[in-house]
Amino acid sequence: MSAMSILALEELVKHFPTKRGVVRAVDGISLDIAAGDTLGLVGESGSGKTTTAQCVVGIYPPTSGRIVFEGVPIGMAFKQRSKELKRKIRIVFQDPGSSLNPKRTIKQILSVPLQVHGIGTRQDRLNLMNHLLEMVELPPADYLHKHPQAIGGGEKQMVAIARALATNPRFIVLDEPTSALDVSVQGKIINVLIRLREELGLTYLFITHDLSLMRNVATRVAIMYLGKLCEVARTAAFFRSPLHPYTRMLLSSIPVVTDEEEVLKPKKIVSQGEIPSPVDVPPGCSFHLRCPERLPICSEVDPEMTAHEDGRVVRCHLFNGSERAC
């Protein structure tokens, strides 16, 4: 763990026992997020990215492994977390339609975290709420007394972001904040998030399935597949030379809109198969059933994370140890 790191996951595991077997939602991931970074956690549905986020926020205590925030382990249950910790780590959910209470006004919604954390006097709070709405570019006079149903989807998500900012956090988990919205609305939210990160010195864990979006937002990208990481790299390097076959499959599947982007896509890897159920994970490398470049070893031994230049980490037998060109 480096000195700069604000959040570190060490061999994080979260299993859910069910009648049909153990769901291995998160199955041993290790990650470092440096202060001021935006880590884009990308994966298909069912890959465990939301569970990872929920472990960080404390919604689930991890089955094993450690979560370290600012040098302190925080793997305990939510109830045991200190208020100070809850103030510092906040989350924005995917669908603002269901994460904002429809019966309350925006003012009431924003005042809850302020009251819970005992921030300011009554008058201070009102000023603070005005300031929060201004930060997300909503004129307070127009919005403070409205109900969520009276405003658009993008504006609702802005309110959810303002609510997350209310406690002056250090770290925000963004769980697919724009995937329920149209592209013309998404742009605004992304730009506000980037501006806030710079202005307030925030760190984001940005969960999404949209790689093109990550290219424009994240400083580092981590690809998740069936509860494990495949590849972690700095954004520019990641998109310049993706290594893991799954990463290349993902990238080559993106439908792009310009010729310039077409050039950037890796050579077409024909996508085949589907993500298996996390109840019975295939032996060896969990991706080997869909991998076009599988080796005999892949179905037997699960590859280790190996480090490459530029701080890139890959978990694949193709790049294990030997400096093999791709």
Place this chain on the structure above:
Amino acid sequence: MGDRLLDIKDLHVGFRVFEGNLRVLNGVQLDVKQGERVGLVGETGCGKTTTVKSILRVLPMPPAQITGGRIMYRERDILEMSRGAMTALRRHELTAVFQDPLQSLNPVFTIGTQLRDIVKDSAIGRGKRLTRRAVEARCIQALRETGMPDPERIMTNYPVQLSGGMRQRICIAEALSTNANLMLADEPTTNLDVTIQDQILRKLDQLVEDKGASVVMITHSMGVVRDMTQRVNIMYAGNIVETGPTRKLLKNPKHPYTQGLMASVPKLTGEGVSDGIAGRIPNYLEPPSGCRFHPRCPYQMSACSDEAPPFFDITDAHKVACYLYGGEK
């Protein structure tokens, strides 16, 4: 032009609701030639699905009412067809794939039951009665064509036992099992992951190619349209605002709405995203006068609020409904 398969002219569709009259489609123009793939792109609530449902005539009426326009299919007006003729048309000619396969598949019947019904019914419509074995064979073949592993087992499964990608494949198998001529694909891959989306689109592409069918691809994804279609129509608030050859149009969008949309799509080149388009889609109870985009348009002029702009030609095929391009003519 005689080779037009589908030709929608000036279609107006409204919905009567408690608050008044929602004027949703406001003169939609759309044509599809035999064997052509046409895209219809727009954001949530712009009337894409209403257009598809009008073509299939499955809009619930009331509250919906078609207040004007014609939908010509092979020189016949769909809106004036008798019920029997419409059923026959749906049996042989039209087919549709919708966004949510769980809603288009019946949860209490097996895939086999549903697929057999479609195959049998479509054969009866052609005046043929298939033997049980022939029906079975055709179902299995339809499933196999969509790249489904183990079709015999899938036939005995219920929709809930399958994944989202598999369900959508079944919908595509159902849609293509009738050898229809025009396929209306309404956001067929919106709920799916990119790798699965890629598989489904390639399969769809290949099957449509093999059968020589025409496709209307409805989506909000510019990327999907670019991959799948030859011509694209951009829709905003019940109007087609721009139409043209897909790649040319996306490379060089003319309408301010299309430009705004293209700028807000995040790109792999990583130059950041634009702020998007300010404001939101209008309320259909009282849509803006003139061009429906003018309250959000950065280039609005006085003419924009007076009268809706007609189509102006950029090139032969590329047309744009915006006064900015009216000067040259």
